[in-house]
Amino acid sequence: MERLSVLCLSLMLCSLSGAELQDNEIIGQREVSPESVNVPEPQPCPSDLHTVLREMSVKLAENRLMIQQLQTLNQEQNAKLAKYEVRIEEQQTRMEQMQTHDQAQASELKSLKTRTNVTENQVESLRRDRAVGQVAFSASLMASGSGTLGPINAEITLEFKHVVSNIGKAYSPDTGFFTAPVRGAYHFEFYNLAHGGSHSSGVKLVKNGEHIFTAAEHQTNGYGTAANGVTLLLEAGDVVFLRLWQNRVIYDSGNHYSTFSGHLLFPM
Known part of the structure; x- marks a missing residue:
């Protein structure tokens, strides 16, 4: 009887202990969070690895193909660029040639x-x-009629009024001056006549105030003539004219005995 009682008590204790342990496990399971539990990840199987590898191989092949296409496109663009550079150089060469031609x-x-x-x-x-x-030019002393000029107690410049020719307008009948228009060699001739009486005729050719040549005569009756000529090197602006000597006479008429002429031989 005592043994049976002890056995029953022991079973009760075991039951209680098992229930407590089960309760503790349930409480422990409730207190532990999923985040604090290091659950191992599921390992892929071999069939999944082969699938991933195949996909990566396909993508790698596609990338290689794309790289080859890009390389080919790059080569084509480089070839086109090289052609463009050649054309640009040719155009620059042509432009330089055109510029050189234009400069020439x-x-x-x-x-x-x-x-x-x-x-x-x-x-x-x-x-x-x-x-x-x-x-x-060529001119005679009297414009019209006849007469004797002089004698005068001073030298006077003769003004040959009757102008026959005056090519180049270098002679002035108002002053009796011939003015050289250009530097050159000029030739002059002059004739003077005296008509009787006790006075002689004397005329001198003057260049810029310098006495050059003289034509003079002395005749007691009738007509007396004198003449002379000279070639001069004149500068442009030089003046040549005739002067009647002091107390001398000169005669002229419609026959034009007393004359003054000159012309340019050649310029120098």
């Missing part, structure tokens, strides 16, 4: 203009020389 043409045109200007200047100079080279 401009230089030739400038030279042609210079030669044209020189030719025009030469032609103009020849025209001027021709126009200036046409210098000649």
Whole structure:
């Protein structure tokens, strides 16, 4: 009887202990959070790895193909760029050649203009020389009628009024002066006549106030004539004229005995 009681008590204690342990496990399970529990990840199976590898291989092949296409496109673009660079160099070369050609043409045109200007200047100079080279005059003392000039107690400049020719307008009948228009060689001739009486005729040719040549005569009756001529190198602006000596006479009439003439031989 005592043994049976002890056995029952022991079973009760075991039951209680088991229930307590089960309650403690339930409480422990409730207190532990999923985050604090290090649950191992599921490991992929071999079939999943093969699938991933195949996909990566396909993507790698696609990337390689894309890289090859990009390389080919890059090579094509480089080839086109090289062609463009060649064309640009050719165009630059052509432009340089055109610029050189234009410069040569401009230089030739400038030279042609210079030669044209020189030719025009030469032609103009020849025209001027021709126009200036046409210098000649001839005049007699009296414009009309007849008469004797002098004697006068001083030298006087003779004004030859009857102008036969005055090419180049270098002689002035108002002053009796011939003014050289250009530098050159000029030839002059002068004739004077005296008509009887006791006075002689004497005329001298003067250049810029300098006595050059003289023509004189002495005749007691009738007519007496004198003449002379000279070639002079004159500068432009030099003046040549005739003067009647002091107390001398000169005669002229409609027959034009007393004359003064001159012309340009050639310019210098």
